Amino acid sequence: xxxxxxxxxxxxxxxxxxxxxxxxxxxxxxxxxxxxxxxxxxxxxxxxxxxxxxxxxxxxxxxxxxxxxxxxxxxxxxxxxxxxxxxxxxxxxxxxxxxxxxxxxxxxxxxxxxxxxxxxxxxxxxxxxxxxxxxxxxxxxxxxxxxxxxxxxxxxxxxxxxxxxxxxxxxxxxxxxxxxxxxxxxxxxxxxxxxxxxxxxxxxxxxxxxxxxxxxxxxxxxxxxxxxxxxxxxxxxxxxxxxxxxxxxxxxxxxxxxxxxxxxxxxxxxxxxxxxxxxxxxxxxxxxxxxxxxxxxxxxxxxxxxxxxxxxxxxxxxxxxxxxxxxxxxxxxxxxxxxxxxxxxxxxxxxxxxxxxxxxxxxxxxxxxxxxxxxxxxxxxxxxxxxxxxxxxxxxxxxxxxx
Amino acid sequence: xxxxxxxxxxxxxxxxxxxxxxxxxxxxxxxxxxxxxxxxxxxxxxxxxxxxxxxxxxxxxxxxxxxxxxxxxxxxxxxxxxxxxxxxxxxxxxxxxxxxxxxxxxxxxxxxxxxxxxxxxxxxxxxxxxxxxxxxxxxxxxxxxxxxxxxxxxxxxxxxxxxxxxxxxxxxxxxxxxxxxxxxxxxxxxxxxxxxxxxxxxxxxxxxxxxxxxxxxxxxxxxxxxxxxxxxxxxxxxxxxxxxxxxxxxxxxxxxxxxxxx
Numbered sequence: 314x315x316x317x318x319x320x321x322x323x324x325x326x327x328x329x330x331x332x333x334x335x336x337x338x339x340x341x342x343x344x345x346x347x348x349x350x351x352x353x354x355x356x357x358x359x360x361x362x363x364x365x366x367x368x369x370x371x372x373x374x375x376x377x378x379x380x381x382x383x384x385x386x387x388x389x390x391x392x393x394x395x396x397x398x399x400x401x402x403x404x405x406x407x408x409x410x411x412x413x414x415x416x417x418x419x420x421x422x423x424x425x426x427x428x429x430x431x432x433x434x435x436x437x438x439x440x441x442x443x444x445x446x447x448x449x450x451x452x453x454x455x456x457x458x459x460x461x462x463x464x465x466x467x468x469x470x471x472x473x474x475x476x477x478x479x480x481x482x483x484x485x486x487x488x489x490x491x492x493x494x495x496x497x498x499x500x501x502x503x504x505x506x507x508x509x510x511x512x513x514x515x516x517x518x519x520x521x522x523x524x525x526x527x528x529x530x531x532x533x534x535x536x537x538x539x540x541x542x543x544x545x546x547x548x549x550x551x552x553x554x555x556x557x558x559x560x561x562x563x564x565x566x567x568x569x570x571x572x573x574x575x576x577x578x579x580x581x582x583x584x585x586x587x588x589x590x591x592x593x594x595x596x597x598x599x600x601x602x603x604x605x606x607x608x609x610x611x612x613x614x615x616x617x618x619x620x621x622x623x624x625x626x627x628x629x630x631x632x633x634x635x636x637x638x639x640x641x642x643x644x645x646x647x648x649x650x651x652x653x654x655x656x657x658x659x660x661x662x663x664x665x666x667x668x669x670x671x672x673x674x675x676x677x678x679x680x681x682x683x684x685x686x687x688x689x690x691x692x693x694x695x696x697x698x699x700x701x702x703x704x705x706x707x708x709x710x711x712x713x714x715x716x
Numbered sequence: 717x718x719x720x721x722x723x724x725x726x727x728x729x730x731x732x733x734x735x736x737x738x739x740x741x742x743x744x745x746x747x748x749x750x751x752x753x754x755x756x757x758x759x760x761x762x763x764x765x766x767x768x769x770x771x772x773x774x775x776x777x778x779x780x781x782x783x784x785x786x787x788x789x790x791x792x793x794x795x796x797x798x799x800x801x802x803x804x805x806x807x808x809x810x811x812x813x814x815x816x817x818x819x820x821x822x823x824x825x826x827x828x829x830x831x832x833x834x835x836x837x838x839x840x841x842x843x844x845x846x847x848x849x850x851x852x853x854x855x856x857x858x859x860x861x862x863x864x865x866x867x868x869x870x871x872x873x874x875x876x877x878x879x880x881x882x883x884x885x886x887x888x889x890x891x892x893x894x895x896x897x898x899x900x901x902x903x904x905x906x907x908x909x910x911x912x913x914x915x916x917x918x919x920x921x922x923x924x925x926x927x928x929x930x931x932x933x934x935x936x937x938x939x940x941x942x943x944x945x946x947x948x949x950x951x952x953x954x955x956x957x958x959x960x961x962x963x964x965x966x967x968x969x970x971x972x973x974x975x976x977x978x
Contacts, residue, residue, distance in 0.1 A: 347869035612822030
């Protein structure tokens, strides 16, 4: 087992990637020229806002009064007894709209308003980010269009209706595999034509600079809260492991940000086995970033396969590829079957129905408990990134096909 | 400035002789007769031909080019197979390759540059590789004698525009409208505007692409620009079954309009 080195030279594992937007060999800004000025403008606006105490306090206030922060940490007593671990959950499922996505969209919505933009567009997989963006648009009185793969609009029909209730328009994406990656393509295509009055509210720590960094900063509130809360519960100690699911990787980046440079906890990202970009991917360039991608020998992007629409993405945020390359974070995977088991297990043992995405983190912990990778007695902090209400109908169809 | 390469010399020569430049685009491998189509386009008056190497996720392309890319991929087209076919094919006008950076990055920059040069490609357009990111590729490309054509968009500010023009070789690709590739009823005002901003600061030939769909629009753009790139309007005809003859008819109509002989 590796112990992770804290850096002593003053540099940070999760710091400011600078003008080039590079995390080691990863990141960058690989976008059509038409979008480069918009990315530069966004970076400048974010740097300015992030350094402005008035912006920060308005954001904190909104996250508290509107978003329901801080979210608690819950210790799982029955699940801990069953696995021989001490398991704690950071309860992002209790945030407004039911997942961590609200942290990012309130931040980007405030920023868009500060930049004078009047419209938000977004991509969505499971619908969580689409719902969150529609929510922010309603809050700020902005127009909102969400691009969603046609396959996902069927898997997550209820979320489509939620977005419509919130006043957003959902555009089904018919190109490619009709899932999250294609929704990103179409959102970017739309952004080129509408960039003047429109902010592209990207949902994860991916895409061109400054998105991977900016979204991580907006999500870092999870890690900051969690570190303090955990220390409060456990006499000032840090968890042995911090575990989060990773598709694009925003909830993982958010919780890792509280520990990467401040604690020696092991950081574990759990990918869907059918879309494990860090474990099975190869460095490449897609959606504006250089990162680890699932692709064939010629460089064509392959389709990810996962029961959870939110992890159905053939890449991962560039900072995760970096954290893996330097050994600060480790990446594992969970299969659909393991995830379905974990989904039910948490419901029965703790009275919490997790999102299928979040159930990946749980599935790995249950699977690895008692092995060399996760020794008995370890303290484990899992980021429970979202609640499972949206997945209940889909899981019923799998578990009781005849019902 | 270094001496202009093969592509730029060819285009400059024609432009300086008073000819407007016509660069049709087709997606390589999109049908069985794509190489025949290339010959037909050259015969019909193309000054150079842009050949797309199909990518699974063409971010700056609209529905028509997406569809042709998908067809090419379904036919088993790979960068290697496509460049191999081009290498075995003698063409009377220069070929410019267009592709997305991942295909180049995956195979290796020097390797792709070498394969392209061997295939007779003279210039390369990589729409998702902007100025800040293109250094490594530029080194590989110029080492293999390839011109890298950079894009300028209506949103590009003046200072940046000048920096891009200075680094672009072969020609400067002026993006005619803020949007993805696709046919438009009306020519966007931005098409002439962006071409004018470029010709004001550099002598490299300037061709406008994205949103130039018919002979009248081509003529209007060329009041300011040195030439036009026409993609979706041509590829749509091929997808609809026009074949090499139909493609040549369309490009011939663009040629006559630009020459003022129709």
